Amino acid sequence: MNLINHWINGRPHEAVPERTGKVFDPATGNQSAEVAFASVADVDLAVGVAADAYPMWRDRSLAGRQRIMFAFRELLERHKDDVARLITAEHGKTLHDARGEVQRGLEVVEFACGLPQLLKGEFSENVSTSVDMYSIRQPLGVVTGITPFNFPAMVPLWMYPMAIAAGNTFVLKPSEKDPSPNMLAAELWERAGLPAGVFNVVHGDKVAVDRLLTHPDIEAVSFVGSTPIARYVQATAIEHRKRVQALAGAKNHMVVLPDADMELAADSAVSAGYGSAGERCMAISVVVSVGDAAEQLIPAIEKRISSLQVGPGMAEGSEIGPLVTAEHRDRVVGYVDLGVEEGATLLSDGRGFSVEGYEEGFFVGPTLFDDVSTSMKIYQHEIFGPVLCHLRADSYEEAIRIINDNAWGNGTAIFTNDGGAARKFQNEILVGMVGINVPIPVPLSFYSFGGWKDSLFGDHDIYGPDSIRFYTQVKTVIARWPDRIHRGVDLGFPQHG
Numbered sequence: 001m002n003l004i005n006h007w008i009n010g011r012p013h014e015a016v017p018e019r020t021g022k023v024f025d026p027a028t029g030n031q032s033a034e035v036a037f038a039s040v041a042d043v044d045l046a047v048g049v050a051a052d053a054y055p056m057w058r059d060r061s062l063a064g065r066q067r068i069m070f071a072f073r074e075l076l077e078r079h080k081d082d083v084a085r086l087i088t089a090e091h092g093k094t095l096h097d098a099r100g101e102v103q104r105g106l107e108v109v110e111f112a113c114g115l116p117q118l119l120k121g122e123f124s125e126n127v128s129t130s131v132d133m134y135s136i137r138q139p140l141g142v143v144t145g146i147t148p149f150n151f152p153a154m155v156p157l158w159m160y161p162m163a164i165a166a167g168n169t170f171v172l173k174p175s176e177k178d179p180s181p182n183m184l185a186a187e188l189w190e191r192a193g194l195p196a197g198v199f200n201v202v203h204g205d206k207v208a209v210d211r212l213l214t215h216p217d218i219e220a221v222s223f224v225g226s227t228p229i230a231r232y233v234q235a236t237a238i239e240h241r242k243r244v245q246a247l248a249g250a251k252n253h254m255v256v257l258p259d260a261d262m263e264l265a266a267d268s269a270v271s272a273g274y275g276s277a278g279e280r281c282m283a284i285s286v287v288v289s290v291g292d293a294a295e296q297l298i299p300a301i302e303k304r305i306s307s308l309q310v311g312p313g314m315a316e317g318s319e320i321g322p323l324v325t326a327e328h329r330d331r332v333v334g335y336v337d338l339g340v341e342e343g344a345t346l347l348s349d350g351r352g353f354s355v356e357g358y359e360e361g362f363f364v365g366p367t368l369f370d371d372v373s374t375s376m377k378i379y380q381h382e383i384f385g386p387v388l389c390h391l392r393a394d395s396y397e398e399a400i401r402i403i404n405d406n407a408w409g410n411g412t413a414i415f416t417n418d419g420g421a422a423r424k425f426q427n428e429i430l431v432g433m434v435g436i437n438v439p440i441p442v443p444l445s446f447y448s449f450g451g452w453k454d455s456l457f458g459d460h461d462i463y464g465p466d467s468i469r470f471y472t473q474v475k476t477v478i479a480r481w482p483d484r485i486h487r488g489v490d491l492g493f494p495q496h497g
Helices: 039-061 063-077 081-090 095-114 154-165 181-193 207-215 227-239 260-279 294-307 324-343 396-405 419-428 464-470
Strands: 019-025 030-038 123-128 132-141 140-144 169-173 197-203 218-224 245-249 252-256 284-290 345-348 367-370 387-393 409-417 433-436 456-458 472-480
Touching: 039 132, 039 140, 039 169, 039 207, 063 081, 063 095, 063 123, 063 154, 063 181, 081 095, 081 181, 095 154, 095 197, 123 154, 123 197, 123 227, 123 324, 140 207, 140 227, 154 181, 154 218, 154 464, 169 207, 181 197, 197 464, 207 227, 227 245, 245 396, 245 409, 245 433, 245 464, 252 396, 260 284, 260 367, 260 387, 260 409, 284 294, 294 345, 294 387, 324 345, 324 387, 387 396, 409 419, 419 433, 464 472
Parallel strands: 140 169, 140 218, 169 197, 218 245, 252 284, 252 409, 284 387, 367 387, 409 433
Antiparallel strands: 019 030, 123 132, 132 472, 245 456, 345 367
C-alpha cells in the first residue's frame, strides 16, 4: 500500500509513522493509499525547521520572494491537470470541477505575486520639526493552516501563497482524507526554488491539530472547517496567544422572487446545490421561493435533476461524483431519512443510488425536499451533501427574516429583475457574501472571502487584502536626524510644531 508521508525541510519525511489513516478512491470504495498521522514529535520537527528557516526567508528581498512566487505560479499552471486528477482520485469530485478548484487557487497565487506592491507602508514627512513618521509591514514568523477535505487544493492555496509571499514560513495540516494534492504542491515549491523549511506539510488527526494550536513557535492559525471545530480552534489558539482566522459552516440561502428569470434561477439552484455533490461551503442548500414563484421554479428544478449524470469523477459526462467517504455518505443519507420523518415532502430521493460497475462507491443521488420549515433539523444542520431544501415564504420580508434569523451567514443569493428589491437585499441581509442573480458569490482573489455570524471566528477574512493584514504586523517608526547631537534634557510631554 502506497504511504503518503509528511513533507518536512524540503523533502519527504523518511521516518516510519506510528499511526496511519486510510485514503480511499470514493468512486470504487477501495483503499488507494495510507497516510502518515503525525505525532507530537513530527509536528515539533516541522515547526522547528520552519522556525529555523524564518530569519533567512524574512530577510530575503521582496524581489527575490517575488521571483519564486512567479516560478511557483508557472509550475502550478503547467501541472494543474495533475493536481486536479489527484483531487478527483481522493475526493471524488468530477475532473471538470477539480480543474476549476485548481484555477481558483491559482488566482490567489497570481495575487500573491504582486504582494511587494501591497506590502508598502505609509510615510509622513515633517510630522514635527525635522521628524518623519512611517509604517512598515513585517511578517509574523511561523504560521499554520488547517484545511478541509472538500477543497484539498484550493483552500490551502488561499492561505500559504499569501503567508509565504509576506515573509512567513508555513506548516500545513491538510485533510487526511485527500492529502496527495498538497504533496505535489510541496514538490512544485521545491522546484520553484523555495528554500527548504519555508513550506512544510504534516498529515494527521486531532493529535497534530492540537499540537499546532498550542505550539509556542506558531504565531497564527488559519482554519476552514465546521462551526464546532472552528470555535474550538479559535478558543484554543487564542488561549495560546495566537492570531486566528477560522472560517466555519454555512447554510446558504437563495431567494427567488416571482419576477425572476425562472430558467436562470432553476439552472442556478441545481448548479449551486448539487455541484461537487453538495460538498461546498458555498453550496446553495436552501431555496426560498416568495409568493407564487415556487409554482414555476420547483417543476423546473425537478426537470433538471432528472437529467443529471451521477458517476465516477474521472468518467466523461459525469456531473456529480461520489461523496468523500462511506461515513460521510451514511451521514447524508441519515439526514434524508430524518427529513422524511420530520414531514418534509421528498420530491427526489438520492438514497440507495448505485452506479453500474461502481456499486461499492460512495454515491448519493441528487435529493430535493419541498415544504421544509425552519424548525426541521434538515434546515438547522449543515448536511454537506447533494440535498436541496425548499422553503416557501409569503412575502419578501419573510424571506429576508428567514435568512437573518439563521445562525450562519456565509453566502446568499437573490434572483430578481427588480433593482430596488436587489438593493434592499444587499443592504439588509446579514450575510458576508451576497450574489445578485449569481448563486455562488465567491469573491475573486483581490477581494477577501469571509462570512458573518457563526460562519467566521476571528477578525480577518481569507485571501485578498485581509490576508495581507492577517499575515503581517504593522510597525510604526518615528525618526529624527538632528543637525545637532545634543539638545538638552526636556521632561515635558513633546508638543508638535
